[in-house]
Amino acid sequence: MEEEMSDLAAPPATAEELRALILERYDGLSKRLKQIARFVLDQPNETALETLAVIAERTNVQPSAIIRFAKTFGFSGASQMQRLFRDGLVSGNAALNYGERVRSFAQSAATNPARNPAELLSEFVGGNVLALQTLEQPATVDQVDGAIRLIQTADTIYVAGFRRSFPVASYLAYLLQQVGRRTILVDGVAGLARQQMSAIRKGDLLIGISYQPYAGETLELVERAVEQGADILAISDSLVSPIAKPATCVLQVREAEVRGFRSLAASICLAQALAIGLAFATEEKPVEPAPKRKGRKA
Template sequence: MKSGTAETAKIAPKKMSPPQTSADLKAQVMAMHNSFSKRMKQIASYVLDRPEELAFETLAVFSERSGVQPSAIVRFAKALGYSGASQMQKVIRDGLLASNMTLGYGERVRQFNKKVGQASSTGGADILAEYVDADSLSLQNLKETTSADDVSAAVARIIAADTLYIVGFRRAFPVAAYLAYSFQKMGKPTIFIEGVGGFSQSQTRTIRPVDIMLAVSYQPSAEETLACAEIAHQNGAPIISITDSIVNPIARMSVQAFQVRESEVRAFRSLTASLCLGQTLVVGYAFASAEADGL
């Protein structure tokens, strides 16, 4: 008969090997995301969407800013196979240092937030200047992180689709409304799922695999947007999403997801980058469709 120690050794789970690169770390977090607790998902959002805030601060400073206890960050790191949080931070930091583009944006945002935090004046001109500066950072980041190939691929998908369904609620509603108005003006058969009377899901049920959905959603996802995206996904229709997080449930259902990082000033978030991306898709569609028609 085998000893208890031998039996324990036999059934003990194999320790996970920690990811050695930032790309591998993000892939592992994405793979495990559905199994994370609410607190773990909060930490995951920083690793995936705002890594610079975790990589270059002490646990104490990061904890104060994020509201996440240092012990939770350590548990998160260990769940990924690391011996502690500092080892995970180093992997994230090395990845950022290898990508000066991402690092530069994160550093500029930190400097801007520090400047705003020290500002004593809250007059109209000062607030305007803060938003102009913050939106400029957001637009520059959009330019650096969105490739021409990504835009061309999205435009090609929209052109190929019979009908374009557009959805976005709450903070995303103005962006969705602009997209619907603009694509309709460009002659694209478009259905704007505005949800009047609570009929958002009913408006979506006619979507087919030959159609396409353009969904705008920010964390936490509006229930209405998520429900419509799920219907489109179940019906076999492709989804293009504009979102602030790659772990947004809608992004995970999408054939193509654009991640935008909107500016935030005094707890109010802008929509400038999302609207700029929307304008890019609309104008790109106008030129591409005209070229296809031989105009």
């Protein structure tokens, strides 16, 4: 390979690295290359996802010049450089690029069949960390706001989740009780789930938690609650899950799936955020829909 590899040594691994490298070598670049460098620095988004022709046109250069630029900085082509910016864009997190981590993580998890506890644990931690971080997506954040308001204005709160969702339900119920909301965990003991919820009515809220494969009981309870005029807050893995459709507000949680087992860590985290968000919201501007009793907490 006796090519003119003057600087093909180390392609930057992150957008920030590239940025720094460009700044460092900027003065030594040719005229065209400077034009491009400037654009790349100023418009990382455009650089990430516009086509070469478009970028070329914006910066008054030939498409080939962009490729030369990329190669100058150690990439094999312009596409490779674009992927750098692109990955940063997906997560909204420039520092640690997301797309690649997910990709490589899923890959390594898929290939290695035999593992020791350390690797296994590591795999779970990695998967769950990713899942947690997806909670920060703007869409989710908006829904959290709405959900808190729903809980805040509800009279009595029922929490229902069975099978895999039950731990989340019990945790959420526990937390809501802690922050002073009148909360009933519908646990279905002795097959009495329906009876536990028979008193639900308008002004109350049912928080239904369900993931694939969706437990029929939960769906049934939700439908029942809707009939009786209660609001529904759904916590689920999809906006089109059976439980989400009749819901007043939907919180979508994307859980980690490792070796066919889906986790619950993100849901647990969300439950916590809900409860404490609620506590702060209530403290800030007390919403007293029916001040019969002194529903105060310290």
